[in-house]
Amino acid sequence: QGMSSWLRSEGHLDAGPIYVRENGRLHVxxxxxxxxxxxxxxxxxxxxxxVELCMNGEDDGARSPRTDHFIFTYTKEGNLRYSAKSLxxxxxxxxxxxxxxxxxxxxxxxxxxxxxxxxxxxRQKFTEPVAGLRALQKFTEAYGNLVLCSLCLRNRxxxxxxxxxxxxxxxxxxxxxxxxxxxxDEHELLEHLTKExxxxxxxxxxxxxxxxxxxxxxxxxxxRVLKKGLENLLILDxxxxxxxxxxxxxxxxxxxxLNCLDISGAGLKDVNAVIKRLQMHIGLVHSKVPLKEFDHSxxxxxxxxxxxxxxxxxxxxxxxxxxxxxxxxxAALHFYGKTxxxxxxxxxxxVETETKASGHLQFYxxxxxxxxxxxxxxxxxxxxxxxxxxxxxxxxxxERTSKQKHLCLTVEDWDLLNTY
Numbered sequence: 273q274g275m276s277s278w279l280r281s282e283g284h285l286d287a288g289p290i291y292v293r294e295n296g297r298l299h300v301x302x303x304x305x306x307x308x309x310x311x312x313x314x315x316x317x318x319x320x321x322x323v324e325l326c327m328n329g330e331d332d333g334a335r336s337p338r339t340d341h342f343i344f345t346y347t348k349e350g351n352l353r354y355s356a357k358s359l360x361x362x363x364x365x366x367x368x369x370x371x372x373x374x375x376x377x378x379x380x381x382x383x384x385x386x387x388x389x390x391x392x393x394x395r396q397k398f399t400e401p402v403a404g405l406r407a408l409q410k411f412t413e414a415y416g417n418l419v420l421c422s423l424c425l426r427n428r429x430x431x432x433x434x435x436x437x438x439x440x441x442x443x444x445x446x447x448x449x450x451x452x453x454x455x456x457d458e459h460e461l462l463e464h465l466t467k468e469x470x471x472x473x474x475x476x477x478x479x480x481x482x483x484x485x486x487x488x489x490x491x492x493x494x495x496r497v498l499k500k501g502l503e504n505l506l507i508l509d510x511x512x513x514x515x516x517x518x519x520x521x522x523x524x525x526x527x528x529x530l531n532c533l534d535i536s537g538a539g540l541k542d543v544n545a546v547i548k549r550l551q552m553h554i555g556l557v558h559s560k561v562p563l564k565e566f567d568h569s570x571x572x573x574x575x576x577x578x579x580x581x582x583x584x585x586x587x588x589x590x591x592x593x594x595x596x597x598x599x600x601x602x603a604a605l606h607f608y609g610k611t612x613x614x615x616x617x618x619x620x621x622x623v624e625t626e627t628k629a630s631g632h633l634q635f636y637x638x639x640x641x642x643x644x645x646x647x648x649x650x651x652x653x654x655x656x657x658x659x660x661x662x663x664x665x666x667x668x669x670x671e672r673t674s675k676q677k678h679l680c681l682t683v684e685d686w687d688l689l690n691t692y
Contacts, residue, residue: 296349368392372406377414385415389576398438398580399587409441411576417444417472420575424449426477426568428585430592432461435584442577443469449571451479451509457487466494466501474504477571479534480512485520496526504529507565511536511633521546525553532565533635543633556635563634 290301345353367374368391377385389411398404411419420442425432426449432439439461448470455462455478464470488510494501505527510516516538524533533556540546550556564570573581 372403420577422447422574427452429453444472447475449477451477455481475507477509483513484515488520488523492523507532509534514539531637534566536633559634
């Protein structure tokens with residue numbers, strides 16, 4: 273009645289046909305019929321109708337049509353129903369598409385930032401060559417270890433070479449696994465380990481990386497002199513690096529907080545002297561059994577960017593696949609046994625260097641243990657006297673060694689320190 277009275281009213285503007293939806297059907301109300309709704313059904317979308325929405329018409333030449341502003345579903349009656357997305361979803365999608373152009377994310381709530389990172393990750397924004405690096409830096413600068421707290425790059429030397437700048441953008445990592453990557457002493461990533469951005473690393477795995485004494489000298493120079501760099505390091509794996517000798521082990525004595533050390537497979541000349549030296553200076557004891565800290569089972573990539581690292585690796589593997597034209601030819605050659613399979617050449621075999629010469633060399637720091645039984649007074653007094661003498665000698669030795677440390681710096685050490 274209200275509709276008919278409005279239609280009969282004089283002076284109203286002609287708004288065109290009016291549609292009314294009842295029980296899944298759409299009817300048109302015609303003013304010429306005296307206000308009575310027509311019973312003629314009207315289908316808004318004919319059968320076989322395809323939907324194509326062109327949003328932001330002013331940018332049609334620069335970007336493809338957007339169709340993600342609406343959600344299309346079908347009802348039980350078979351009718352097409354569409355509804356607009358929430359304003360938050362639309363804004364989130366727009367910012368994620370242009371996150372590399374954002375000035376800064378510092379101050380934004382972590383919950384919103386995580387959703388924004390996931391939206392950009394779903395659009396594979398971080399896989400883009402230039403814009404991906406800028407976008408990733410916006411998050412790492414603002415949220416640090418929330419983006420990534422642990423990074424496992426074991427046997428992923430191709431990923432390191434392709435995404436080196438992206439890997440260097442991660443900050444406040446606590447665990448970094450670079451095992452079996454053959455980096456060498458001159459690699460840029462090893463130099464980056466001494467920067468302030470990675471001073472939070474507590475677990476560093478450098479197994480089978482072709483390191484030598486020169487690489488350890490560079491890696492420990494900030495800690496030895498400036499008291500910066502890897503000063504919080506607790507676990508260090510240097511196994512399967514045969515070019516590390518007794519001289520290189522001396523550089524590790526600056527890691528006072530070190531709790532576990534693995535130098536199995538190193539090129540040591542006097543193993544017993546090294547064992548005594550480590551126990552005397554930093555309190556590391558030789559372990560008779562393998563330590564669980566070096567089994568690599570608990571090391572994995574953790575953080576918001578966990579799927580991003582997988583996207584990088586998948587993109588590299590896709591680029592390494594042979595072209596379609598060459599597959600038939602290579603398959604025929606494989607059948608006749610004339611060539612080796614590419615997969616066998618690409619995969620890096622984990623080199624396990626024989627450690628028979630140096631033996632099993634893993635060290636750990638014992639916890640302070642209380643004396644289980646009461647001692648006699650005379651024995652206790654004698655132990656106290658011996659301990660006092662040992663403390664006095666130890667203090668003298670520390671002063672002597674500290675003076676020697678300042679005097680034994682070479683010209684190469686000072687040149688290296690001037691680079692920081």
